[in-house]
Amino acid sequence: MIKPQVSSYIYTYTCHVDEVELCKLEMRSFFGFDVASNLVISTEKIEPSRSPFIRSRLDVLYEADDLAEIARFAQGLELGEITFKVLCLNTVDFGDTKKIRQDERHQVEREIALSMQAEADLKNPDLVFGVVLNNNRWYFGYYIEGEAVWFKHQQKPEMYSTALSTRVARAVANIAIPNPAGVRAIDPCCGIGTVLVEALSMGMNIVGSDINPLVAKGSRTNIAHFGLQGEVLKGDIAEITESYDVAIIDMPYNLFTHISIDEQFTIIKEARRIATRVVLVTIDTIDDMVNEAGFTIVDRCIVKKGTFERQVLVCE
Structure with a gap:
C-alpha cells in the first residue's frame, strides 16, 4: 500500500455542559486556540484517547468542495489486499454545518466506497476511512476513534x-x-x-x-x-x-x-x-x-x- 501524505488533522469533540470551559482550556493547551464548534482542524497530532473530550481524529489526506472530487481521489488509492470501510462523521452539528441524515450519510459512504479499488468490509476492516463536511468543504482521510x-x-x-x-x-x-x-x-x-x-x-x-x-x-x-x-x-x-x-x-x-x-x-x-x-x-x-x-x-x-x-x- 502507498500511503499519501497527511496534510492536517480534524478532531471531533463531545463534552457535558458543565465541562465546556475545561474542554476549551484543554483545546488551548493542545492547539493554542479553542473553537465554539465541536470540530477542530489543526496541524498538531494528538492521540484522541488522551483527551476525555476528543471523540475521533481524521488524518486528512485530501479535501475538496465537491464530494465527487473526494471519490476520484479515493479511487486512486493503492490499497492492495487491504480491506476498508468508510464512515461519514456528520452525525451531529459542527457549528453552522448541520447534521447529515443517516440515509444521506450512508449514500456519501457508498459513493466513496464504490469508487475505491479494494474490498470493503463493514465488520472487521483493516483500515477505516472517514469523510466529513465542514463549512461547505469535504475532508477525507484515515479515521481513528478515541478510547475512553x-x-x-x-x-x-x-x-x-x-x-x-x-x-x-x-x-x-x-x-x-x-x-x-x-x-x-x-x-x-x-x-x-x-x-x-x-x-x-x-x-x-x-x-x-x-x-x-x-x-x-x-x-x-x-x-x-x-x-x-x-x-x-x-x-x-x-x-x-x-x-x-x-x-x-x-x-x-x-x-x-x-x-x-x-x-x-x-x-x-x-x-x-x-x-x-x-x-x-x-x-x-x-x-x-x-x-x-x-x-x-x-x-x-x-x-x-x-x-x-x-x-x-x-x-x-
Missing part, C-alpha cells in the same frame, strides 16, 4: 469522596503537560493518585508525593492496580529538593485535610520553588496568593458539578 481510557479508571481499590473525577483529572494532566516529551512533572499533594493514574497512563514522566502516609500508600495501590509504574513519596511539599518543569496541585480542602489560608499560601510558594509552571485546582479564589508567590495566571477555567465549582489555574 479515563472510564476504566473510575473504579479504584482506594477511593476518596472529594477526589477529582477521572475525566477532570485527565484533562488537567493534559493542560499541565500537553507535550510530554522531555517534561518532568510532580503532583506534590497527590492524594489517592487520581491525576497520577491518568498522567502515567498517557506515558507522562510524573512522580507523586503526599504528607499523609496512608494516602500515599493508597496512591501506590491505585497505580499498581492499573498495571502502571510510578513513584509516590511520603512527605511535605517543603521537603522536596528536586526541580520540575511542571507541578499539578489539587489544593487540599476537605474535612480530613483542612488547611488554613497561610498553609495554602505555603503550598503555592513551595510550588513556585520546585516548578517553573504550575496548574492549580482550587475551590477558593486564590489569585492574590498566586500573584504574591510570584506566578502569573496565564489561563484558567471553571469546572462545574451541579452547584459545586472548581477553578483550574495555569500559572507561570
Whole structure:
C-alpha cells in the first residue's frame, strides 16, 4: 500500500455542559486556540484517547468542495489486499454545518466506497476511512476513534469522596503537560493518585508525593492496580529538593485535610520553588496568593458539578 501524505488533522469533540470551559482550556493547551464548534482542524497530532473530550481524529489526506472530487481521489488509492470501510462523521452539528441524515450519510459512504479499488468490509476492516463536511468543504482521510481510557479508571481499590473525577483529572494532566516529551512533572499533594493514574497512563514522566502516609500508600495501590509504574513519596511539599518543569496541585480542602489560608499560601510558594509552571485546582479564589508567590495566571477555567465549582489555574 502507498500511503499519501497527511496534510492536517480534524478532531471531533463531545463534552457535558458543565465541562465546556475545561474542554476549551484543554483545546488551548493542545492547539493554542479553542473553537465554539465541536470540530477542530489543526496541524498538531494528538492521540484522541488522551483527551476525555476528543471523540475521533481524521488524518486528512485530501479535501475538496465537491464530494465527487473526494471519490476520484479515493479511487486512486493503492490499497492492495487491504480491506476498508468508510464512515461519514456528520452525525451531529459542527457549528453552522448541520447534521447529515443517516440515509444521506450512508449514500456519501457508498459513493466513496464504490469508487475505491479494494474490498470493503463493514465488520472487521483493516483500515477505516472517514469523510466529513465542514463549512461547505469535504475532508477525507484515515479515521481513528478515541478510547475512553479515563472510564476504566473510575473504579479504584482506594477511593476518596472529594477526589477529582477521572475525566477532570485527565484533562488537567493534559493542560499541565500537553507535550510530554522531555517534561518532568510532580503532583506534590497527590492524594489517592487520581491525576497520577491518568498522567502515567498517557506515558507522562510524573512522580507523586503526599504528607499523609496512608494516602500515599493508597496512591501506590491505585497505580499498581492499573498495571502502571510510578513513584509516590511520603512527605511535605517543603521537603522536596528536586526541580520540575511542571507541578499539578489539587489544593487540599476537605474535612480530613483542612488547611488554613497561610498553609495554602505555603503550598503555592513551595510550588513556585520546585516548578517553573504550575496548574492549580482550587475551590477558593486564590489569585492574590498566586500573584504574591510570584506566578502569573496565564489561563484558567471553571469546572462545574451541579452547584459545586472548581477553578483550574495555569500559572507561570
